[in-house]
Amino acid sequence: MRVQIIGFGVIGQGLAEVLLRKREELKQRYSLEVKVVSITDISGTAYAEEGLDLEKALSVARQTRAIVNYPGAKEMTGIEAIEEIDADLVIEATPSNIKTGEPGLSHMLAGFKAGKHVVTSNKGPLALKYKELVTEAARNNVEFRFEASVGGAMPVINLARETLSGDKITAIEGILNGTTNYILSRMTREGLSFEQVLKEAQELGYAETDPTYDIEGIDTASKLVILANAIMGIDATFSDVKTRGITRITPEAIRLAKERGYVIKLIGEVRNNHLEVSPRLIPETHPLNVDGALNVAMLHCDVAGEITVVGKGAGAIETQSAILSDIIAIWKKRGAGQ
Amino acid sequence: MDMRVSVDLELKDTPGQLLLALEPISRYGGNVISIIHLREEEKLRSGRVPVHFTIDVPDEASLERIINELEEQGVRVTKLGEVTKKERITLLMIGHVVDTDLRDTIDRINELEGVMVSDLSLAMPHPDKESSAIVDIEVSQGVDRRRVMERIYSIAKEKNLEIVRSLEV
Numbered sequence: 001m002r003v004q005i006i007g008f009g010v011i012g013q014g015l016a017e018v019l020l021r022k023r024e025e026l027k028q029r030y031s032l033e034v035k036v037v038s039i040t041d042i043s044g045t046a047y048a049e050e051g052l053d054l055e056k057a058l059s060v061a062r063q064t065r066a067i068v069n070y071p072g073a074k075e076m077t078g079i080e081a082i083e084e085i086d087a088d089l090v091i092e093a094t095p096s097n098i099k100t101g102e103p104g105l106s107h108m109l110a111g112f113k114a115g116k117h118v119v120t121s122n123k124g125p126l127a128l129k130y131k132e133l134v135t136e137a138a139r140n141n142v143e144f145r146f147e148a149s150v151g152g153a154m155p156v157i158n159l160a161r162e163t164l165s166g167d168k169i170t171a172i173e174g175i176l177n178g179t180t181n182y183i184l185s186r187m188t189r190e191g192l193s194f195e196q197v198l199k200e201a202q203e204l205g206y207a208e209t210d211p212t213y214d215i216e217g218i219d220t221a222s223k224l225v226i227l228a229n230a231i232m233g234i235d236a237t238f239s240d241v242k243t244r245g246i247t248r249i250t251p252e253a254i255r256l257a258k259e260r261g262y263v264i265k266l267i268g269e270v271r272n273n274h275l276e277v278s279p280r281l282i283p284e285t286h287p288l289n290v291d292g293a294l295n296v297a298m299l300h301c302d303v304a305g306e307i308t309v310v311g312k313g314a315g316a317i318e319t320q321s322a323i324l325s326d327i328i329a330i331w332k333k334r335g336a337g338q
Numbered sequence: 339m340d341m342r343v344s345v346d347l348e349l350k351d352t353p354g355q356l357l358l359a360l361e362p363i364s365r366y367g368g369n370v371i372s373i374i375h376l377r378e379e380e381k382l383r384s385g386r387v388p389v390h391f392t393i394d395v396p397d398e399a400s401l402e403r404i405i406n407e408l409e410e411q412g413v414r415v416t417k418l419g420e421v422t423k424k425e426r427i428t429l430l431m432i433g434h435v436v437d438t439d440l441r442d443t444i445d446r447i448n449e450l451e452g453v454m455v456s457d458l459s460l461a462m463p464h465p466d467k468e469s470s471a472i473v474d475i476e477v478s479q480g481v482d483r484r485r486v487m488e489r490i491y492s493i494a495k496e497k498n499l500e501i502v503r504s505l506e507v
Contacts, residue, residue, distance in 0.1 A: 173505065248500040252461035253432050253470035260428065260472055264502055281428060281504040
């Protein structure tokens with residue numbers, strides 16, 4: 001299978017690493033040989049008809065932070081790479097943008113137009129233009145999968161759509177952002193203020209320098225939109241979500257809740273066509289009470305009852321579990337060059 | 339989602355009968371709110387003593403089990419009083435909860451028919467800082483909880499309070 005990687009940051013590099021590690025296993029278990037024919041980052045595109053040397057690509061990216069330094073690489077953009085290079089599948093792993101969805105949105109659409117399957121971890125375009133993307137993929141008769149866009153390694157989209165395909169999902173609740181869960185867990189355990197824990201999280205690299213996306217609930221809202229569309233068939237977009245973050249949560253509020261057997265968690269909820277992200281009181285014994293940076297989702301199914309999945313919501317390597325499962329699913333369904 | 343039930347029983351006038359009646363109530367998750375033992379009243383011709391119970395039970399099914407078991411044990415259930423379902427909303431308020439007239443906040447919630455603030459705990463770290471309150475609101479059967487929440491959110495907006503409600507609301 002000929003694969004193009006667009007975006008070579010944490011996720012793109014993680015994929016290269018896991019593909020190296022799993023090369024033999026993929027061949028043996030699925031007769032799948034993943035040939036990465038091009039890698040694009042903001043500096044340009046490395047390209048090799050017979051497949052790039054991933055070890056070399058990783059070391060170039062890590063040392064120079066620019067893939068254009070790979071031998072023979074060109075100043076070619078992602079769109080050009082998608083349009084000009086022969087491949088079966090595009091991995092879209094550029095940073096997520098919730099305002100415009102770019103550059104991911106254009107990459108995905110270009111991929112479909114070029115007749116290529118697309119696998120992505122990029123939630124921005126999905127949260128803004130889910131319907132358009134899915135329609136375009138179908139129109140071009142290609143596969144479009146995005147398990148990694150929600151909950152990192154935690155399998156939720158494919159679980160609901162494939163394993164639970166006989167069920168109707170009537171509601172979803174979950175913790176879909178590891179940073180806020182880390183902050184709230186730590187405030188609960190140590191009795192520290194929001195500001196203190198946020199600062200600490202930034203120093204440890206758990207929170208971004210600009211933590212707005214996480215703490216204001218924007219990241220959770222984007223993921224919720226994807227779940228509502230992909231699992232429940234609700235035609236919702238980012239602006240439909242009623243969103244509140246965790247910036248006003250105080251140690252005293254957490255203590256009062258605790259005295260009554262509750263914890264406070266930032267919850268994304270879809271129910272009765274209503275999408276909401278807000279801090280909520282969760283009984284301590286409830287399955288959604290997971291600690292640290294973990295993610296969790298509870299699916300309310302009409303036959304199975306409640307199904308809850310817990311997993312790591314981020315991580316360069318962990319997220320590859322989702323991306324790999326999407327690649328393998330496409331391989332099983334379509335094989336090479338179909 | 340508790341329901342409050344009033345039950346009239348007739349117990350045999352022998353030792354240990356009250357205990358016999360309490361046992362199934364507690365076993366099926368019932369919580370006794372009050373017992374009125376009508377011993378002073380005219381003893382029934384049957385020689386039994388009427389007892390009036392008010393209990394909270396988790397649901398209809400538990401109530402049914404309790405009643406069945408009582409009858410099996412020879413306790414006569416003479417009246418199953420009007421069942422008023424009671425739901426509880428628990429939520430946190432964060433902000434200048436006291437300075438924005440807590441009394442007014444409670445009154446405006448209680449104004450809604452079938453709605454009553456039944457418990458409130460307050461934490462005030464410092465007079466200048468925002469305080470937090472955890473509030474229990476009892477809502478009678480038939481009252482639309484969304485309307486209750488709408489009222490609370492509109493008060494919260496006006497007084498700049500952050501509301502954290504429980505998952506099931």
